[in-house]
Amino acid sequence: MTMQTGVQEGSVLKLNGTVHRQLPVAALIEQAILRKEAVLTANGALRATTGKYTGRSPKDKYIVDEPTVTDSIDWGPVNQPMKREVFERLYARVREYLHDREVFVFDGYAGANPSHRLPIRVITEYAWHNLFAHQLFIRPSEEELSDHTPSFTVISMPGFQAVPERDGTRSETFIIISFEHRVVLIGGTQYAGEMKKSIFSVMNYLLPERGVLPMHCSANVGHQGDVALFFGLSGTGKTTLSADPERCLIGDDEHGWSNTGIFNIEGGCYAKCIGLSKEKEPQIWNAIRFGSVLENVVLDDNRRPDYDDHSLTENTRAAYPIDHIPNAVIPGIAGHPNVILFLTADAFGVLPPISRLTPEQAMYHFLSGYTSKLAGTERGVTEPEATFSACFGAPFLPRPAREYAEMLGEKIARHQVRVYLVNTGWTGGPYGVGKRMNLAYTRSMVRAAINGRLEESTFSIDPIFKVAVPDTCPDVPSDILKPRSTWSDPEAYDRKARELVQRFQENFNRFKDIPESIRNAGPTIE
Known part of the structure; x- marks a missing residue:
């Protein structure tokens, strides 16, 4: 104009x-x-740098x-x-x-x-x-x-x-x-x-x-109209896991849930792109083209993005319109969710890679919002830090967390939504000792949770975290489903797990007037 x-x-x-x-x-x-x-890059995106403020x-x-x-x-x-x-x-x-x-x-x-x-x-x-x-x-x-x-x-x-x-x-x-x-x-x-x-x-x-529940989550929908929500803080996998070529993307970060279903609050995606590769995340890779914005991504001498270079920040970002994703739902509107996944990047390395939650456990973990702040997402964060972010989005919630939790609980009950806790963080040891969860395995677990195949497995109750852990999952080695078995020193696992349980309990004490059924659904040390 x-x-x-x-x-x-x-x-x-x-x-x-x-x-x-x-x-x-x-x-x-x-x-x-x-x-x-800014400058134009070899792939057509516009690259800008943001000086000393490379995160919120x-x-x-x-x-x-x-x-x-x-x-x-x-x-x-x-x-x-x-x-x-x-x-x-x-x-x-x-x-x-x-x-x-x-x-x-x-x-x-x-x-x-x-x-x-x-x-x-x-x-x-x-x-x-x-x-x-x-x-x-x-x-x-x-x-x-x-x-x-x-x-x-x-x-x-x-x-x-x-x-x-x-x-x-x-x-x-x-x-x-x-x-x-x-x-x-x-x-x-x-x-x-x-x-x-x-x-x-x-x-x-x-x-x-x-009467609309705002949610810090990504969302996608299957060809049968089945909707999945992915809650989580920045870097836990919302954008990556919701960008599934077998399903249609509704949105990658912010949604509302009304009496008629869910809707995207945004018209684009804002993806972390540190370590981005075409092999692991082809949809995001191909979305970064003319019209996209790269933020703090290092370029080589030929202006090609080097997604592995974190010399400016770990929090490198790509912003692009949602129609850069080939199977995006436009406008971003769909029905009520069938499945909810809480994504947590567990820096302690003790949570199961996937587990099923009861309605009371869903409320406990939604209020707790346990995860790790990943490097660069906020000023001063240089390595993963264990944190509790109520409703998996506390930095953006003006109202008391209980208001959002009560709305979510009511909607889960009304629509009979299955809820899972997914650890996209570390396994085999804490950060610095263990390794990050294999993305291919996490994708397989998420798909099995969404399409219902995970429910064909038998489940075992984790003695510490009380959640139901599947004994098997398609395309996933069974030995990684039980986190204690991935540690070389099981007693070290027990110590770290007890430490995390204590943090859960100390954090949850700040919530007052919570029903005992929800309070008792959290992890305990026998």
């Missing part, structure tokens, strides 16, 4: 500089290259403490409050910074279901950030664009840095959500993922009011 000047954004934000509104992909790529923000900065994220939301937010280290007057002063400074600046504007949606979608506007200082937004959010038709009125606006200005003693922030970086102003302010960081996750946080607040 042609450039504009003097554009009014509501009653509070005026754009007097040059405004590039709704530019097509090729034009955004041209702008990014002309402005020296959760300690710099705030929600404005406003009267309409103050009683609904789970305030604490994740949802840090910012006083209204402090935000107002900073917002005024951002508006001044924007006043006559050249910017890029994308209008689109979050939410594939028209009944629950959120019209959004993304205003960026960088052309490549606008390309990222164009590919990650849902793109409107010409007819929709003519009648598009944003309900939330994201303003991403990496060049604007906060002054902590003046602006009330922890550092020069800030990611701030104001539900009353219907705006997200991002400054001091070039990491594009902050835009995506901020809108997810907004949806995680708004959707429950409509």
Whole structure:
């Protein structure tokens, strides 16, 4: 679309500089290259680097403490409050910074279901950030664009840095959500993922009011209409395992579950690509082409991506529209799930590679959200760290975890969903001793869980974690199904398992008023 000047954004934000509104992909790529923000790679993707911020900065994220939301937010280290007057002063400074600046504007949606979608506007200082937004959010038709009125606006200005003693922030970086102003302010960081996750946080607040469960999960559907959900934190395998050539991809990271079924919140995928290979992940490999964005991926002298090089960060990323996956479901809408898989990257190396959960265990493990933060996904994380992230998405949940868990439990019961816990982390020992789970075996276990063949096996109850572990699984050696047998020193396994159980119990103590049936479904030390 042609450039504009003097554009009014509501009653509070005026754009007097040059405004590039709704530019097509090729034009955004041209702008990014002309402005020296990024370079074109040998496979046609656009590669940008993000400086010192190569992952999310959760300690710099705030929600404005406003009267309409103050009683609904789970305030604490994740949802840090910012006083209204402090935000107002900073917002005024951002508006001044924007006043006559050249910017890029994308209008689109979050939410594939028209009944629950959120019209959004993304205003960026960088052309490549606008390309990222164009590919990650849902793109409107010409007819929709003519009648598009944003309900939330994201303003991403990496060049604007906060002054902590003046602006009330922890550092020069800030990611701030104001539900009353219907705006997200991002400054001091070039990491594009902050835009995506901020809108997810907004949806995680708004959707429950409509009876819709927002979920940090990927989803795919079989040719018979059977739907599978994959919950997990970054790096646990959501994108990899849901991109299955035998099934159709609904989405790789964020979904809503309404009374009619599930829907993708996004219009694209944001895949970790460290160690990416065409042999192991052909769909993702082939999706990275013209129109895609590579973030912090090292290039060789011929501008070919080196996915094994982690010299910039372990958290190398690829962003691409979902239609780059050949069997994607567009629009991303499907029926109710048949199977749910909780993905955990167990750095202790003691959890079974797959196990079946009772409804009570499903609630316990959903509230616990045990996994490992993998290197690079957040600032300061340089190797896997055991962590508990409620609902497998605590960094993005404004409301108390119990609200989301109760909604999930009700839906699991109503639709008789089978639930499994899948360890995509380590086996044969903890991180540094054991090795990462074989991806081919994990794929076979996941497929068997989804198509029902896993249920043909007999199951044994793990004496420590209480979960039901299959004795056999098609195309998987039986000896790896029992994690204790993969350790050279079984007593070392027992010590490590007891250590993890203690962490489970200490973490779960923070949840109050939980039914005893759920509390007792967790692991114990006899």
